[in-house]
Structure formats: C-alpha cells, structure tokens
Amino acid sequence: MTLRLEGRPVTEAIDRETRSILASLGMGAPPPLLVSVHRGVDSPFRFYLKRQAKAAQALGIGFRDDTLAPGNGTDELAARLRSLDRDPSVHGVIVEHPLPAPFDFFRALEELRPEKDIDGVGARNLGRLLAQRPLHVPAVARAALAIARHYRLPLEGQPTAVVGRSPTVGLPLAVLLASRPPGGNASVRLLHSQSRDLVEGLAGTRTIFSCAGRPGLLDRRLVPEGAHVVDVGLSSVPDPGRPGGARAVGDADPDSLDGWAASLTPVPGGVGPVTVAELMANTARAWQVQLKGTGDA
Amino acid sequence: MTLRLEGRPVTEAIDRETRSILASLGMGAPPPLLVSVHRGVDSPFRFYLKRQAKAAQALGIGFRDDTLAPGNGTDELAARLRSLDRDPSVHGVIVEHPLPAPFDFFRALEELRPEKDIDGVGARNLGRLLAQRPLHVPAVARAALAIARHYRLPLEGQPTAVVGRSPTVGLPLAVLLASRPPGGNASVRLLHSQSRDLVEGLAGTRTIFSCAGRPGLLDRRLVPEGAHVVDVGLSSVPDPGRPGGARAVGDADPDSLDGWAASLTPVPGGVGPVTVAELMANTARAWQVQLKGTGDA
Numbered sequence: 001m002t003l004r005l006e007g008r009p010v011t012e013a014i015d016r017e018t019r020s021i022l023a024s025l026g027m028g029a030p031p032p033l034l035v036s037v038h039r040g041v042d043s044p045f046r047f048y049l050k051r052q053a054k055a056a057q058a059l060g061i062g063f064r065d066d067t068l069a070p071g072n073g074t075d076e077l078a079a080r081l082r083s084l085d086r087d088p089s090v091h092g093v094i095v096e097h098p099l100p101a102p103f104d105f106f107r108a109l110e111e112l113r114p115e116k117d118i119d120g121v122g123a124r125n126l127g128r129l130l131a132q133r134p135l136h137v138p139a140v141a142r143a144a145l146a147i148a149r150h151y152r153l154p155l156e157g158q159p160t161a162v163v164g165r166s167p168t169v170g171l172p173l174a175v176l177l178a179s180r181p182p183g184g185n186a187s188v189r190l191l192h193s194q195s196r197d198l199v200e201g202l203a204g205t206r207t208i209f210s211c212a213g214r215p216g217l218l219d220r221r222l223v224p225e226g227a228h229v230v231d232v233g234l235s236s237v238p239d240p241g242r243p244g245g246a247r248a249v250g251d252a253d254p255d256s257l258d259g260w261a262a263s264l265t266p267v268p269g270g271v272g273p274v275t276v277a278e279l280m281a282n283t284a285r286a287w288q289v290q291l292k293g294t295g296d297a
Numbered sequence: 298m299t300l301r302l303e304g305r306p307v308t309e310a311i312d313r314e315t316r317s318i319l320a321s322l323g324m325g326a327p328p329p330l331l332v333s334v335h336r337g338v339d340s341p342f343r344f345y346l347k348r349q350a351k352a353a354q355a356l357g358i359g360f361r362d363d364t365l366a367p368g369n370g371t372d373e374l375a376a377r378l379r380s381l382d383r384d385p386s387v388h389g390v391i392v393e394h395p396l397p398a399p400f401d402f403f404r405a406l407e408e409l410r411p412e413k414d415i416d417g418v419g420a421r422n423l424g425r426l427l428a429q430r431p432l433h434v435p436a437v438a439r440a441a442l443a444i445a446r447h448y449r450l451p452l453e454g455q456p457t458a459v460v461g462r463s464p465t466v467g468l469p470l471a472v473l474l475a476s477r478p479p480g481g482n483a484s485v486r487l488l489h490s491q492s493r494d495l496v497e498g499l500a501g502t503r504t505i506f507s508c509a510g511r512p513g514l515l516d517r518r519l520v521p522e523g524a525h526v527v528d529v530g531l532s533s534v535p536d537p538g539r540p541g542g543a544r545a546v547g548d549a550d551p552d553s554l555d556g557w558a559a560s561l562t563p564v565p566g567g568v569g570p571v572t573v574a575e576l577m578a579n580t581a582r583a584w585q586v587q588l589k590g591t592g593d594a
Contacts, residue, residue: 106425106428106430122424123421123424123425123427123428123430124420124421124424125424126423126424126427126428127419127420127421127422127423127424127425127427128403128420128424129427130420130423130424130426130427130464130468130469130472131403131419131420131423131464132464132468133403133420156491157491157492157493157494158493158494159492159493159494159497159498165475165476167427167428167429171427171429171472171475172427174471174475174487175427175468175472178462178468178471178487178489179462180491185491187486187487187488187489187491187492187493187494187498188486188487189484189485189486189487189498190471190475190484190485190486190487191484192475192484194453194454194477194482194484195454195484196454196455196456196484197454197455197456197484197501200456200501201456201484201486204494204497
C-alpha cells in the first residue's frame with residue numbers, strides 16, 4: 001500500500017502562517033502585490049499561473065500577470081524586471097523558468113533585488129543559500145522539504161537522493177537538504193542524466209526527490225522498495241481530452257510504484273500547490289520586510 | 298601500492314597559465330596586487346600565508362598581508378574590505394576562513410565586489426557557481442578538481458564523494474563536481490558529520506574528496522579498496538619538533554590507506570599548494586578584467 005502524500009494539508013499549514021504575517025501589519029498598510037512574468041506560451045509554467053492567481057486572491061495578495069511580447073529576449077525581460085524592482089507598489093516578482101535560449105535568465109534576474117525575488121532563484125539568493133545565510137530559498141525546494149517534514153519522511157542523517165541538477169531546482173534542493181536544520185540535515189546523493197550509478201546511487205536511499213522533468217523515470221527498477229518519493233518533476237504531455245490539450249505529469253510512474261514505494265506525492269496535487277503556497281508565504285515575508293524596512297538584506 | 302599525487306606538477310601547469318595572463322597586458326600596466334587579510338593568530342590559515350607570499354613573489358604579483366588587530370570583529374573586517382574594494386591598486390583580496398564568532402564572514406565579504414573576491418567565497422560568487430554562471434570559484438574547490446583532472450581520476454558520471462559541508466569548501470566543491478563540464482560532471486554523494494550512511498555512502502565511490510577537517514577520519518574502514526582520495530582537509534596538530542610547534546595534517550590516515558587506496562594526495566604538498574596556485578591564477582584573471590574593464594561581471 002503506497003501512501004499518497006497530498007499537498008493540501010501542507011498548503012493549509014503554510015497558508016495559515018502567511019495569513020498571520022499578512023495580519024501583522026494591520027489596517028492602513030498597502031496590500032502586498034505579486035507580479036508573475038512569463039512568455040504567455042504553452043509551457044509547464046502555465047500549470048502554476050492559474051494557481052498563483054487563485055492562491056493570491058484567496059489570501060488577499062494582489063496579483064498581476066505580466067506577459068512578455070512574442071520575440072522578446074533578455075533585454076526586454078531585464079528592462080521589465082528593472083522597472084518592477086523600482087516600483088514600490090510591487091513586493092514580489094516571479095519569472096517563468098526554465099526560460100529557453102535566447103533568454104539569459106540569470107542575467108535578467110540580476111535586475112531584481114533579492115528581497116523581491118520571492119522565488120529565490122536569482123544568483124544572489126542562490127548564493128545566500130549556499131553560504132548558509134538564506135533570504136528567499138527557491139520556492140519549489142522549500143515546498144519539497146515542507147512536504148517531507150509534514151509527512152515525517154526520513155531525512156535527518158539518512159541517505160537521501162536528489163535526481164536532477166538544474167540551477168533553479170535540483171542543485172538548490174540538494175544544498176537545502178544537506179544543510180543543517182532548518183535545512184534537511186540529510187546525507188545527499190545528487191544524481192543526474194550523466195550519472196552511471198543511478199541504480200547503485202538510489203539503492204539504500206530512504207527518500208527520493210526527483211526533479212529531472214522526465215516522465216516515467218522513476219519506476220520500481222530504480223526506486224528501492226519501501227522508499228518515499230517526492231515528485232518535484234513537472235512536464236507537460238499531450239492529452240486531447242483535457243482543456244488546453246495537455247496535462248501535467250511528474251517523474252514518477254505511479255502504476256509501477258504502487259505497492260512498492262512507501263509513499264508518493266501525486267502530480268498534480270503534490271509539490272505544485274505547495275510551491276504556490278511557498279511563493280505566497282515568501283511574498284508576505286517580502287512585503288513585511290519592505291514595509292517595515294527591517295530584516296537582513 | 299598507493300600512488301602519491303603530488304601537487305607540484307599541477308601547480309606548475311596552473312602557474313604557466315598565470316604567467317601567460319600576466320604577460321598579456323605588456324609593459325606599462327600597473328602590476329597586480331593581492332592582499333591577504335587575516336587575524337595573525339595561530340590557525341590552519343597560516344600554513345597558506347607564507348606560501349601565498351612566496352608564490353606571488355615568484356610570479357611577479359604584488360602581495361601584502363593585512364593583519365586584523367586583536368579584538369577586531371565583523372565591523373572592522375567589513376571596513377577593511379570596503380577600503381580594499383575602493384582601492385584601484387588592489388586587484389584581489391583573500392580573507393582568512395573559516396573565521397570563528399563573533400566574525401560574520403559572509404556579511405563582511407559583502408563589501409567586496411565579486412571580481413576582487415579572488416577566493417570565490419563571498420555569497421555573490423557562490424551564487425554564480427550555483428547558478429552555473431561562475432566568475433571566481435572557491436580556490437580550494439578549483440584546486441581539488443584540478444588535481445583530479447591532472448591525474449585523470451574517475452569523475453565523469455562516476456560515484457564521487459564529498460565529505461564535509463562547509464559553505465566555503467565542501468558545499469561549493471560538491472556543486473562544482475556535480476556541474477556540467479568544465480565542472481566535474483560527477484555523480485556526487487555529499488556526506489557530513491550527521492550522515493548515518495558514511496560507510497554505505499562511500500561504498501562504490503571511485504574518488505573521494507575529504508573536506509571535513511578531522512585528522513584520521515579516512516582510513517581503510519571507510520575508504521573502499523582501490524578508491525582515489527583527494528585530501529582537502531587541513532588541520533593543525535601540535536608538534537613540538539616543528540617550527541611554530543605545529544604541523545599541518547589532512548583528513549586521511551596515510552598509514553591505513555597505504556596499499557589500500559589507489560592514490561592519495563599528501564598533506565602538506567597536495568591540495569594546499571595547488572590552492573595557492575589557483576589563488577594566483579584568479580588574481581591574474583581579476584587584474585586582467587579590472588585593467589581592461591572587460592569581462593562578464
């Protein structure tokens with residue numbers, strides 16, 4: 001019997017904290033405003049967009065989605081971010097990622113001060129994470145860890161795998177999991193597309209975080225029996241029966257893992273909504289810091 | 298027969314590149330100047346200081362060592378770094394690390410622009426490493442990788458261990474090793490003091506980088522037979538017979554590993570001198586960029 005680790009209870013706990021931050025500054029404070037910048041094209045990012053708007057509305061956070069024009073590149077994105085950085089009514093900015101060439105994601109993100117980079121994916125926030133002085137931690141990494149904590153998956157000192165080494169997901173998640181508490185304090189095996197020891201590296205791991213973006217990668221040939229799987233992967237596969245003609249899938253093969261893995265987060269409904277909740281929590285924190293002018297920046 | 302992987306041939310190759318950078322700007326250019334800031338007390342850092350001065354002199358790099366006063370803390374260090382950052386005659390700055398409390402190393406380092414942080418240990422350089430857009434990579438991590446490359450140790454796709462998770466050594470080395478070429482492209486197991494799977498995690502690894510700072514940690518009970526060991530650890534142990542009453546030791550137990558490991562870098566004479574050579578190479582690059590006003594910063 002493989003437990004299905006739903007994101008919803010984790011989301012509810014994070015939202016409670018967000019509401020208490022939002023209530024802390026009382027009446028009269030300008031409401032927080034979050035801006036989500038994206039290309040407006042079909043990409044796995046769009047699965048988050050509607051959820052971002054809905055979550056923001058439910059929490060009383062202002063939300064605006066900002067579509068780049070077709071043909072826009074790094075310069076336009078950088079100019080957009082520079083303008084959002086200077087706008088005092090904007091407290092947090094999310095940028096679609098990964099962004100394909102010719103976009104230079106990290107160069108554009110340099111225009112955003114770390115406090116407003118509420119997704120924690122700019123180089124300055126990544127540096128603070130590696131330096132063990134985090135400000136905003138990449139929301140998806142926070143979400144994956146929050147799920148593991150909520151369901152008390154084995155982490156502390158335990159062999160733990162991260163599959164995938166993207167600079168905005170796999171690498172920061174590996175660093176967060178290996179960090180001292182409140183990090184995961186886990187023994188981390190970082191595996192990727194070039195790893196020749198996928199089977200041996202996963203053998204003996206108790207909890208596996210998969211961020212490869214490769215549907216069906218994790219099946220019972222790779223996952224040790226009784227391991228827990230947090231499925232961070234997000235891919236879009238064609239599905240004519242769905243609105244938009246596509247659906248979101250993770251890295252895990254749920255049929256293969258059923259009755260084999262100890263637990264598995266579903267896609268959709270697992271890491272995705274928790275990531276959105278973490279984005280909202282980071283926005284609330286950013287708003288608090290920017291309004292109070294306090295906090296370590 | 299355990300091969301002894303001397304740092305010297307690696308150092309010579311790096312120094313050749315440094316000399317060619319230094320020759321590139323021709324006559325008339327102001328010479329590069331490197332400043333090493335330290336507490337002037339007994340710490341493992343002092344093993345590097347004399348080597349820094351000697352290596353700089355041999356290469357024609359100006360060198361100044363800047364001793365903090367007794368009782369100085371983060372504010373004094375930050376002020377010192379701010380002044381060095383503004384001084385156009387200074388091209389590179391090294392700061393002793395780790396620095397114990399009350400020093401806040403990373404806060405002080407914020408005063409140094411990434412180009413002058415030639416040890417690559419400030420949060421902004423760490424962030425660029427994690428973002429896969431490196432400027433200066435921590436010199437000790439570069440040195441460990443350079444040794445592995447020079448002696449063609451197994452890395453590419455291979456199970457590789459990093460023992461230790463300090464923010465300026467173990468963590469950045471793990472990221473560098475897991476990164477695509479020119480990174481190590483290795484499958485990385487990041488182990489540390491809280492890992493309960495030290496033996497299982499090291500089993501099957503081909504190359505082990507130890508950065509724990511724990512003398513004698515790596516012996517044949519932990520290291521798999523035939524593995525290669527790059528000893529990045531540096532500790533000071535009392536030795537009344539030596540000048541200064543202490544000597545430098547690594548993490549490996551050379552007697553236990555002799556005839557068991559395939560190869561081992563000595564301490565002293567392994568990673569240490571190569572780290573110094575990498576510091577000089579980074580200084581030359583920083584000087585070139587700052588003089589030409591070119592380069593991606």
